Amino acid sequence: MTHPYDGLTFDELKQRPLLKWRHYDDDVLAMWVADMDFPVASAVREGIHTWADSALYGYPEWTGLPGVREALVEHLDRTTGWKVTPDQVWLLPGVVPGLFGAVKAFSSQGDGILASTPLYPPFRMATENQGRLFQSVDLAQDDTGRYHFDPAAAEAAVTPATRLLMLCHPHNPTGRSFERDELEAMADLVNRHRLFAVSDELHADLTYDGRHTPFASVNKEAAARTVTLVGPTKAFNLAGLKIGFAVAENPEVLDRFKQAMAFVSMPPPSPSQAGARAAYQHGGEWFASTLDYLKGNRDLIDRFVRERLPDVRLHAPEATYLAWLDFRKTALADDPAGMLLEHGRLGLNDGTSFGPAGQGFARLNFATARPLVQEALERIEGVLTSRS
Ligand SMILES: Cc1ncc(COP(=O)(O)O)c(C=O)c1O
Incomplete structure (x- = not known):
């Protein structure tokens, strides 16, 4: 069953005048800073409109x-x-x-x-x-x-x-x-x-x-x-x-x-x-549906890593929409985020920006359309295969 969030496309996201999508070159799939790509709850938009109409x-x-x-x-x-x-x-x-x-x-x-x-x-x-x-x-x-x-x-x-x-x-x-x-x-x-x-x-x-x-x-x-x-x-x-x-x-x-x-x-x-x-x-209804979707993305990543990226380690996040990927046993260990950007056109956070304990890691933000999460994982697989 598809969810409306599945329909978000890379081309559309690239047009957004937001930090997340303007930081990298046009061909880079941006999965870094902790913003979601999903449309904001209509309740929030209505709340802001009502405030605006008050003119106070x-x-x-x-x-x-x-x-x-x-x-x-x-x-x-x-x-x-x-x-x-x-x-x-x-x-x-x-x-x-x-x-x-x-x-x-x-x-x-x-x-x-x-x-x-x-x-x-x-x-x-x-x-x-x-x-x-x-x-x-x-x-x-x-x-x-x-x-x-x-x-x-x-x-x-x-x-x-x-x-x-x-x-x-x-x-x-x-x-x-x-x-x-x-x-x-x-x-x-x-x-x-x-x-x-x-x-x-x-x-x-x-x-x-x-x-x-x-x-x-x-x-x-x-x-x-x-x-x-x-x-x-x-x-x-x-x-x-x-x-x-x-x-x-x-x-x-x-x-x-x-x-x-x-x-x-x-x-x-x-x-x-x-x-x-x-x-x-x-916002409760919007949130419940969004959390459910995020959980599906998390489970997809967990499965994909176990089945297709055996040298990458991930303990599925218990909270947050951030996956902390351990590349220390892979050919990308020295600089996973740098190499995935260069060879996979994928924008992740560099693990070392979280301190020395992040050496060999990269952080992936999965609050986006599921097909794009799948695409990101396939790009990682492609880079790992070409480097091994
Ligand atoms: C743990 C944590 N605290 C704070 C922030 C940012 O908070 P704010 O934008 O409200 O300053 C983030 C953003 O990702 C975060 O992950």
Whole structure:
């Protein structure tokens, strides 16, 4: 059975005036930056149109458009069971600014910040650009290629200078959705060393099997030391709207974070808030169908890699629409993304951009039409065959 998303074509996508499709030459199939190619939910478009028709283009209140925080709070409860209140929510112009704000709020120059690597690059940037020490702890890998949090390695990395644990959950690029025991081990580390935590949960809605468990929901003591960053931009394909939310159950922690965010002079633009509110309130049907489609793409990649790319290793992502492909046992090991671009005209993220633990890997964004995912996999197969 075909899905309307199957009909998206390379020629049409190439015309889009978006970063994803303008970054490479015209013949390159772009499967890099984390944007979806799917049309946005009609509910979101209607939400933005209704806001536009209101012609109320003045400064929004600090607490946002009416109902926007409530929409998030209801969404979190509905999807994860985590119960928070609107006054525990602060609006952000994106999640990455929130990462910078958390580093600023909970550490000083020269302090150490712990994070599990390989990792989405802005975590490191938020740390080092502000004169903090990035204390990276590589995730451990089992025989199936599945990554997991290694409490002993994290413990060994903590120094007296360590102030903050930065968590990416679900994890970009590995696609791990951490399990409760891993989250409890992280919470234990935070509590024992009296650290603060910032948990970037932007990909939480994109969890394939079972529910996402927010870090702040596993342990009350750790929750009191945590800021959680969430938003609709990945799940609803709204990255250009630049909106996110910080949630903190402890008012002192939230205040400290807000002070640090003073460089942001206003809440995110009103149309972005209108789009986010509509996504949470009315986007459920669109989202369910999109997640189902993404799961089909994920399963296709998993099958293809096992059957036709035996030297490539992949642990199918538990969340996110990102596949973290391990080419270390192939002829492309030195520079998989570079070689696939040159010889396969395929645009993937270079694994080393996620840190040294990404050497020999490339990240593939599969939020596109299934025939294009198939095409990308065949291009990888073609390059591997021609090089072996
Ligand atoms: C884990 C994670 N955090 C943050 C972002 C970007 O957030 P924003 O565009 O809201 O700054 C991304 C984008 O891919 C991401 O994967």
